[in-house]
Amino acid sequence: MNSPTMASTVVEAGQIDGSYLTDGFTIRSWLLTTDHKRIAVLYLASITMFFFIGGIAAALVRLNLIVPEGLLGSAEAYNRLFTMHGVVMVWFFLVPAVPVTLGNFLIPLMLGARDLAFPRLNLFSWYLFILGGAVTLWALFAGGVDTGWTFYTPLSTTYSKGHVVLAAVGIFIAGFSSIATGLNFIVSIHRLRAPGLTWYRMPVFLWSLYSLSVLLVLATPVLAITLLLVVLERIFHIGVFDPAIGGDPLLFQHLFWFYSHPAVYMMILPGFGVVSEIIPAFSRKRIFGYKFIVWASVSIAVISFFVWGHHMFVAGTSLYSAVLFSILSYLVAVPSAIKVFNWLGTMHKGYIRFDAPMLYALGFIGLFTIGGVTGLWVAALAADVHLTQTYFVVAHFHYIMVGGMVSAFFGGLHFWWSKITGRMYPEMWARVAALIMFIGFNLTFFPQFILGYLGMPRRYFSYAPEFQVLNVLSSAGATILAAAYLLPLAYLVWSLLYGEYAPANPWGATGLEWQTPSPPPTVNFIQTPLVTQGPYAYPPPETGRERHV
Amino acid sequence: MWHPIARLRSRPGGASDDPQDQEQAVHAQLNRLLRAWLLLVLLGGAEFAVSFLPLARPLRPLVMIPGVLMVVTVTVAFMELRRGPVLVRAFAVAAMLWLLVLLSLGSADPLTRTEFHVPNVQVK
Amino acid sequence: MDLLLPAASSSASEVDHLLLALLLISGAVLVLVFALMFRYIVKYRASSGFDRGAVAQKTWILEGAWTVATLLVFFGLFIWGAELYVRLFQPPPGALKIYVIAKQWMWKVEHSGGQREINTLHLPVGRAIELVMTSEDVIHDFSVPAFRIKHDVLPDRYETLWFTVTRPGTYHLFCTQFCGLDHSKMVGAIVALTPPQFQAWLEQNGTAGTLEAEGKILFMRYGCSGCHGGNGNGGNQSESTVRAPPLTGLYGGPVPLSNGTVVIADERYIHDSIVLPDQQIVAGYAPIMPSFAGQIGEEDILKLVAYIKSLAPERPQ
């Protein structure tokens, strides 16, 4: 087997010279690394690239919707742009973002382990992600796909003119990257915990990523078989979804949404984990109802597999299954409500500080709650008949994905930035960016709730003139949001070169990852930590903590 | 340096050193495997026979029951479900449960779709 | 910018009441969450010297309370939404049937009197209307925001959608299931007229023959009469050697199938028997009828269905 290939880290001597970043500077040491921290940094770079590709597509979509007849002038281009925005954002940013960057970096640190269970599989997962991304981008830039990210049949199998097969193969490959990551996390959390780290002493972030990995591992294979069936039907012009020979297009929707609803929980569960770490750290207080939050995450992971039918209330499914999926959809909303109340409970009687991660976490609570309650609207059967396939649904899932998940991702990124890079980011700029992002986001997506009620359908290149004012408002908000996203890119890169050197624990937070230097040595811990108490044992601030700005 | 706090690790099948014991152990194993193989062949025969029973078309899937038993036999006997860490059994159970969810909730729609679509026209 | 959407169908107001209730509940939850958050931000910020006192350890009661509260509210919303949805799902008997065919990027409408329209639908106010819809290519979605209704239109299948218009006027019709290039152009207008105006419109546009008349001609041309008999009264007379089930008196009546179940012959059953004959084979008959999927267009199938329905005059249309 491979003992640590990095010669410079001498464990027994107790003195580590340099961190995982200074542990080899050749391209080969990065591209063939099995160190979970380096793989996390590689993923961070890839994720950022895909985020901005998807963001540009979104900006063009909003640009087009400024005038009722469509500014871009061609419905073809618009259809391929919103499909590109959907495909790139869902599979190459939202689903992977937190698990592969923060998850890869922090899970071994939080577990007190030296690396994940299968380091080589972890590197293979990154190469699968890059290969899948390359094939998908090739499909999108060679002409794109005109089916939307949902690939509904028979449009995707028989009538679409786009590169459906190429895009499906790209997503198929990227899917296996998710499976590999999920498998690695589940086995590591089970098998590599530090001595004394029982399940109830683990931070909530690990529970959330465990629940996420259950979703990754058990839902993504169904997407793989679905895309394979679509590809085969498109190549051979005959398949199980073809209604002309007795096939059922609704079978595709069932298989697709069996993956895609757990996928939206894959996006938000890590957000729950990150916020559950930030709120106690910046309220200097033990998390409220640890067991409830933890089992809420696990129950979301299980129940999220029962609810996919609520995407098909008007699709022509049977009345019985529609009613069944509606009651199950209400059940899955309960754990999310529990979490929000527990975060508020954590802040109660805390000593709250308003650093950038906390601003993102507070923004998350507010925006995710709006996203969550609008979920109740589309779970009610009769209301969904009116609201589905309109901009109400677009606003609902953007509030949860962008308002919730992206805020949590930025919050987590700022919270652990010092641990990942060993540098402190400029606090003032970070708070400004957080506020602009909050304002820009609300201006972009709140008008869409009203547009949805008024009946403006999704995915329309041109729309009825009476919807124009709200669309212009939304597009204006989008420009502010785009600017707000460029700010962190700027000052975080700046902090890599000129940021202050970070101490091991700048926030005075609890958790094993803060007990090792930042950036940590390749073997993570000089001395494998012994865990004797639960997480979030925050002493009241009178005892103070070393933190300097 | 490692703190010997007990963690979930069961003893691997200790192969004692002297060859006589090893020979003994292997033959016991081989007999167990042979019995499992025989059970599989019997179940296969049963499945083959059951398929010729005149079952009504919607009841035909009952032919799968011996097949499922064969799957359980292979999992327990050849894949040693009962040995190894608890995790192994947890993953096997999880796979079956999620498959059940996919197949049951997935087929709830087609099995119940036609009844409600017939308009209640007064029959003479 | 009109912020209020007209409620022009009988169920529209009920859906609006449900949406209003959802708005109030969401508002209450949001006010609770934001108020608590701002209060904690101000009261418990790090710099405030306010004495925090003991931190509650036992959280069971509080957790249990808000879990049960959310469960009750959600269950109430579920019941309300489901009850209304079930009523919207099944068309009442005797509704005026209008046939809608969705095709990549246009709506074709056919009234039983033979009137045809593209991207517009004239209909009477105050009477239950049942749309029998199918698609010739991909999945579309017939959506009228003013009536608060929409339903996907699937290829090779009949989907029904019913409503009762309460206010005359012209309302938006949108296709809300992405269907390709000109998905956004596949829009139309629903023109709701008072019954006399609608009657006048029918006469004025009733030029072409009725659906049944044209269906009778197609019944001969596509060779259905070859097996099912000249006027569809069964296949075992002299001129046809093939045994085919009789079609007279079929519509609305029970049909025993070869797998033992009994189905009532509605438009869906007749349409499916033409397009996918092996799905529901009549008891006592060999599955020899070829599938006409792809050979007969949806418009002609509509006419054949209308003709076969006319063979059972004693049952209500």
Next chain:
Amino acid sequence: MSSTVVHDFQYESPSHQAQTAIAGMWLFLATEVLFFGGLILSWIYSRHWNQIGFDAGARETKLWIGTLNTGILITSSFTYAAGLAWIRAGNTRRLIQCITVTLMLGLAFLALKFGLEWRDDFSQHLFPAASIFKITGAEEGGARLFFIFYFISTGLHGVHMVVGVALLLWIIRRARRGEFSPLYHTPVHAVGLYWSFVDIVWLTLYPLIYLVGRG
């Protein structure tokens, strides 16, 4: 054979790493269960909507090849497990023999399935995407759907068999180099799990294809 076994630096002991690897393989097999599960759901839909045509298609399958293949795979699973028992007792020579027999059985399965059955199906115009199809009339749609399921499922299972055969060759090569011992035989165990899983997939596909439709 090396008496001491080295383990990865993040594990505490060789057995800790071995059992973790086995747990990881089981989890991977769980994902494969869901992968084939999606295919079984398509079987349920296709058969539910077109029972008569679907069963008509099922009657065209070669029952004797299917049954023989089932026997072959069951036996190959048995011989592999026997090989694993032998290596646990330290007898590498027996391990190599057992795995070679397993390999032969696997190749026999592939020969029967793709050499004989598929070629025969193509010659009888049972390939669903072809314009001329053996079954016409009312049952053609359902029969085509059956053969779509038939070719996709047996094709996917065939791909997994080919990967399995490659893994068997890899195990034999490493066994010949004396890498396995009673203390260290994790790859043998892991590949055994994969091979038995592919056998399990066939045990579920066999009735769905050959038996259910033959009422």
